[in-house]
Structure formats: structure tokens, C-alpha cells
Amino acid sequence: MDLKELGWDEDWDASFASLRTPAVVPARVVNEEKHYFTVVAADGPFLAQISGRLLHRRNCLAELPKVGDWVVCTPPTDSKAGAICSVLPRRTQLSRKVTGRESTGQVLAANIDLSFLVQALDETLSLRRLERFLVMAHEGGSRPVVVLNKADLCPEIDARLAEVAAAVGETPVIAVSARTGRALPRLRELILPGATVVFLGTSGVGKSSLINRLYGERIQPTIPVRATDSKGRHATTARELILLPGGGLVIDTPGVREFHLWVADGGLDEAFPDIFGLSSGCRFRDCAHRTETGCAVQAAVVAGTLAPDRHRSFLKLQAELTEVNAGRKRHEYLQNRRRTRTGTKAYLRRPEDPED
Ligand SMILES: Nc1nc2c(ncn2[C@@H]2O[C@H](COP(=O)(O)OP(=O)(O)OP(=O)(O)O)[C@@H](O)[C@H]2O)c(=O)[nH]1
Ligand SMILES: [Mg+2]
Ligand SMILES: [Zn+2]
DSSP: OOGGGGTOOHHHHHHHHTTOOTTOEEEEEEEEOSSOEEEEETTEEEEEEEOHHHHHHOSSGGGSOOTTOEEEEEOOOSSSOEEEEEEOOOSOEEEEEOTTSSSOEEEEEESOSEEEEEEESSTTOOHHHHHHHHHHHHHHTOEEEEEEEOGGGOTTHHHHHHHHHHHHTTSOEEEOOTTTOTTHHHHHHHSOTTOEEEEEOOTTSSHHHHHHHHHTSOOSOOOOOOTTTOOOOOOOOSOEEEEOTTSOEEEEOOOOSSOBOOOOSSHHHHHOHHHHHHHTTSSSTTOOSSSOTTOHHHHHHHHTSSOHHHHHHHHHHHHHHHHHHHHHHHHHHHHHHHHHHHTTGGGOSOOOOOOO
């Protein structure tokens, strides 16, 4: 297998150089089970476990290998299982806040070039949810594309497209149908050889159906949505990196129902370019666009040039991020204190991976 097909390039080579020994190989994580990872190296796939050293050395859960990571491995032998010794620094990643836990981030996938934000063109379509996914994609460094699936179910595609386009600014929006094949060649063209594309969206929007169509075979299971509310039933249960015939890599993910954002620095501005653009007219540089005087964003809402919903949505996400950032600082402070007291022991637990 040519590693280039999996996305390997000169920069990865440079990042691997200092870790290179005759005993190790670079490989990409394609699948994650409870205690095993499937990785693919030049000689093919094998199962690997996290080495004890890596488990000890890491500072937080986010540093453990995830689907899409490039890792340094010792391949399995007759007497020993394969082991992941290190994770090469990620170029991009998708993270969310772990549900039910105070302030830890969970990396969903690593080294993503494009994020397909998939929604269905039915009553489940939600601009608010789309905005949230947009912030997440931008924040992690991947380029988003909005994919509106099930176009065959929608009698007024152009109107819905216009609504969505207005909410996502420059982000490309494509209406497709996994059922009829509409616009699938356009979708396929976006997935360049060696590039990694993640499919994100709630359960039932048709992520796996689209991947099956792109692959040309039914490789991922799909389940019909509930007739009453068009909601899915979690057909996909694990994230998985898939090499498409003809090149390009896609990651299928289980539907996320609700998620909280995790540490966005620039993601919010990029997901709301209209508000970002307006903010240069605010009187205060650090204007929060809430109650400040001389706020150009509030003025635009009053003048009717910015939708009140969009403003509200921005404020909500901004508040969430402020809280996440504060929580994260608190958490890091406490962790550092605890680590100096108890060594690494408390951190050896494996993360459970709640999928909602
Ligand atoms: N009408 C119509 N139905 C579709 C289309 N794409 C997918 N479906 C149906 O929607 C249902 C859910 O599709 P899946 O591909 O399982 O959805 P998913 O996003 O992978 O869902 P999870 O794996 O649960 O996150 C299946 O019954 C599909 O046949 C489409 O373009 N049009
Ligand atoms: Mg699926
Ligand atoms: Zn303002």
C-alpha cells in the first residue's frame, strides 16, 4: 500500500523523521474499538494497542490516538501484539465537549481536510444546528461543506437552499440525494486523492447512505428513520476511515444528537462572517454585541439587515464558548495540581466514549 493514498506527504515524513527507528513504522488509524485500534501501514492493516509508555506520557485524553491520526507503531510479531508508541502532531481535529463531564474535550477525528455537514431536506433541517456544526468544523481547522441530502423528498429545494446559503455565508452548499444519485458526482469531485473528508450530522440524515453510494457498494449499515419525526436510530456505531475506490478517504461517524462546542478561538468568527464583518463598526473593540452602546450588530438587527434569530444564535454559541474556556482553564489548573501530587496513576483509566 502506498501511504500517499492514505494522505501521507512530505510534511508527515518530516514529522516522523525524529521518531524513525528500524523497529517502527508510520501508520494511519482507521478504526477504534474498545481496546484495539486498526491501523494501516505500508505493509497493510494490523491491530495495535496503545503502548504503556504512551499511556503514561500523555497529558490528557485528547492526546490518545483517534481515527484519522498518523501514529508510530511497532508492528505485531508472532509473540507480540502491535503497539502505538506515539501520535504525530495533528494538523486539524474535530472536538466537542464531553457530555456529562465538567471540562474535558473529546476529539472525534483527526487530520480532516473537509467536513461534510450533512442535513436532510425534511422537517429535521435546522439552521441553528448547522451553525453549531460550522463553528466546530472551522475551529478544528477543516473546511466545511454543507451537504443537504434527501433532495428527492423536498418540493422546494431552491427556497431551502437560499435559506441555508444565507445562514452559512461563503460555505459551499450542495443539495444531493443518496436515493436518486442527484449531485453525487459533484460531491465525489470534492474528495481529492489523499484528502480526508468527515461526514457529520445527526442520526438518519443519510451519512452512511451517501458513503455507500460514493463507494459503489453497501459497505456501511443504514436504518430507516422513524416515520413519525424522521429521526434516525443510530445505525452507525463507530467512526471509521474508509478509502474510496479511485482515491480519497472518508470518515463515517455515528449521528451526534446534541453536542457542546469545545474551545473555539476563531471558529465563531468564521462561522458568522456577517456578524464578524459588522463588528468592525462597533464602538468597542471587544464588543460582545449584547447591550453595548454603539454596537453595529444590534443596529443591524434593528435595521432589519441581520435576522434576529441569527443574532440570538450567535450570542448563545458565544456564551457557551466563554463558559467552556473558563471551565477548561479551571480543569487544567486542577489537573496540574493533582498530577504533581499523585503522579500519573489517576489518568490511566481509558475513556469511555459516549456517543450520545
Ligand atoms: N428519501 C431518501 N432517503 C434517504 C436518502 N439518503 C438516506 N436515506 C434514508 O435515510 C435512512 C437513514 O440513512 P443512514 O444512511 O442510515 O443515515 P446516517 O446519517 O448514516 O444515520 P446514523 O448512522 O444513525 O448516524 C435510511 O433509511 C436511508 O435509506 C435520500 O437521499 N433520500
Ligand atoms: Mg450511519
Ligand atoms: Zn457590537
